[in-house]
Amino acid sequence: EAAVTQSPRNKVAVTGGKVTLSCNQTNNHNNMYWYRQDTGHGLRLIHYSYGAGSTEKGDIPDGYKASRPSQENFSLILELATPSQTSVYFCASGDAGRGETLYFGSGTRLTVL
Amino acid sequence: QQKVQQSPESLSVPEGGMASLNCTSSDRNFQYFWWYRQHSGEGPKALMSIFSDGDKKEGRFTAHLNKASLHVSLHIRDSQPSDSALYFCAASGTQVVGQLTFGRGTRLQVYA
Numbered sequence: 084e085a086a087v088t089q090s091p092r093n094k095v096a097v098t099g100g101k102v103t104l105s106c107n108q109t110n111n112h113n114n115m116y117w118y119r120q121d122t123g124h125g126l127r128l129i130h131y132s133y134g135a136g137s138t139e140k141g142d143i144p145d146g147y148k149a150s151r152p153s154q155e156n157f158s159l160i161l162e163l164a165t166p167s168q169t170s171v172y173f174c175a176s177g178d179a180g181r182g183e184t185l186y187f188g189s190g191t192r193l194t195v196l
Numbered sequence: 197q198q199k200v201q202q203s204p205e206s207l208s209v210p211e212g213g214m215a216s217l218n219c220t221s222s223d224r225n226f227q228y229f230w231w232y233r234q235h236s237g238e239g240p241k242a243l244m245s246i247f248s249d250g251d252k253k254e255g256r257f258t259a260h261l262n263k264a265s266l267h268v269s270l271h272i273r274d275s276q277p278s279d280s281a282l283y284f285c286a287a288s289g290t291q292v293v294g295q296l297t298f299g300r301g302t303r304l305q306v307y308a
Contacts, residue, residue, distance in 0.1 A: 087239075118298075125200075125284060125300040126240070141295070173239050182228040182247055182288070185296060187239030 086110065089174050089188035096195050102161040104191050106174030114177040115157040116185065117141070117149060119170040126173065132157055164195045199223045202285050202299035209306055215275050217302045219285030221266040226287035229261060229268045230296070234282045243270075243283070275306045 086109045096102045108115065113134045118126040128141030130149035138149040146168060148160040161168055172191045177183040202219050209215045219229070228247050232240040246252045246259040246268060258271045272279055285299040 123300060126296075126298040128295060128297075131295065175239075182245065184230070184242045184245060185240075187241065189237075189239050 087174055087176050087186050087188035089172075089191050091191060092189065093192045094194070096161075096164045096193065098165060098195060100164050100195075102164050102168075102193065102195075104159040104161075104172055104174075104193070106157045106159075106188060107155050108157075108174075108176040108186075109155065110176055110178070110186065111154065112176035112178045112186075113154075114183065115151065116175040116177070117147075117157070117159045118173045118175065119143070120173060120190070121170050129159065129172075166195045169193060169195045198300065199226075199297050200285055200287050200299040202283075202302050204302060205300070206303040207305070209275050209304070211275060211277060211306055211308050213275050213306075215272040215279070215304055215306070217270045217272075217283055217285075217304070219268045219270075219299055221268075221287050223287070223289070223297075224266065225289040226266065226297070227263075227290055228288045229259075230286045231257075231259060231268075231270045232284040232286055232298075234284065234301075236281075240284055272304075275304075277306050277308060280304055280306045 088107045116131045117129040132151040150158045175185040175187045177185045230245045231243040233243045234240040246261045252259045260269045282301045286296040
């Protein structure tokens with residue numbers, strides 16, 4: 084089965100600090116995604132990537148950057164963390180093509196104090 | 197406006213009963229629909245996809261799609277306590293990259 088691993092599982096950060104969330108996939112999928120999950124909002128797309136070296140903005144990209152240095156790795160970067168970015172973040176990979184299924188990691192719970 | 201709307205927000209059914217979840221989209225570009233299931237403390241996992249009008253059955257789960265009304269439903273027969281989870285409806289258009297749009301979810305509780 085598809086494997087997507089996120090680290091860390093939990094993170095506490097201070098307002099104004101820099102936070103990097105990491106994601107690794109062993110499926111050799113071209114596409115990778117970052118979502119955040121908040122009660123009452125479901126899952127919202129932050130950034131995505133078509134492959135190594137590419138990043139694209141999703142529906143709520145403000146305050147976030149992404150980096151895809153390789154096929155396997157996709158990072159989400161919060162340069163200046165704010166309390167409103169307290170959330171659970173999920174990384175996912177997909178094998179491209181119309182109607183692709185996404186495979187999600189177990190999530191990172193981020194608290195910004 | 198939420199492009200993918202789910203109802204009900206929460207649902208409680210007895211073990212062995214039938215659970216019915218609904219999803220309606222407001223975007224006619226959406227052509228592909230999924231149901232994802234998320235157990236507490238885990239990431240969402242694809243349950244089933246449906247791309248054509250009509251019914252699709254996988255074990256105890258049946259999805260129904262009506263593209264004309266942009267309505268998709270999920271029916272779970274013989275519900276088990278292990279089915280207790282958050283269920284998301286998700287949709288995407290015809291672009292190559294997925295970019296799924298998720299609903300807010302229906303929380304299902306199956307009680308003994």
